[in-house]
Amino acid sequence: MKRNSEQILTEWLVISCQMGDVVAIQKLLKIWYPKLLRYAFRQIGDRQKSEDAVQNTLEIMSLKLGKLTDCAAFPKWIYKILHHKCVDIIRQNQRQNNIENSYQEFVESENESLLHSKNEDSVCFDEMVKHLPNEIYQLVHLYYLEDLSVAEIHHILDIPIGTVKSRLYQARNLIRTNLTGDGNE
Secondary structure (H helix, E strand, O other): OOOOHHHHHHHHHHHHHHOOOHHHHHHHHHHHHHHHHHHHHHHHOOHHHHHHHHHHHHHHHHHHHHHOOOHHHHHHHHHHHHHHHHHHHHHHHHHHHHHHHHHHHHHHHHHHHHHHHHHHHHHHHHHHHOOOOHHHHHHHHHHHHOOOOHHHHHHHHOOOHHHHHHHHHHHHHHHHHHHHOOOOO
């Protein structure tokens, strides 16, 4: 196998890096970073995520380069690491997309069912409370629609608890009257 000058330089830089030469690491990165980034971008298709994959690869390289026994195998070794990092990011993106799609489908189905049920319930509820005085309507809304307790309503509206209870009782009677048609209209 014939080796070109770049391959020989890479091997020499790998040996120098293994011996702790900081300048050799910088030169190795200068040669390999653009190649790795180009490869990652072709795999992932996103510049930022490609840079993340390369950064993760270089982190592993810095930790394990000393264990590389055949410096001529550096290209295969570094591309294998990068490939695995790209696959990890692609899988993470797919999981994220699946979660987002599932959530979006859930929200859409919930909104659709809420829209149908709210339309029916809302018309019914609106019909029941349309004749209530405003101060009683507030209590009905907070108590039945917002599911707040009597004590919470007392704090929100700053009226005595007994008044909240009596107005809710009054509201139920008015609604009952509106539903049965016993009231004067």
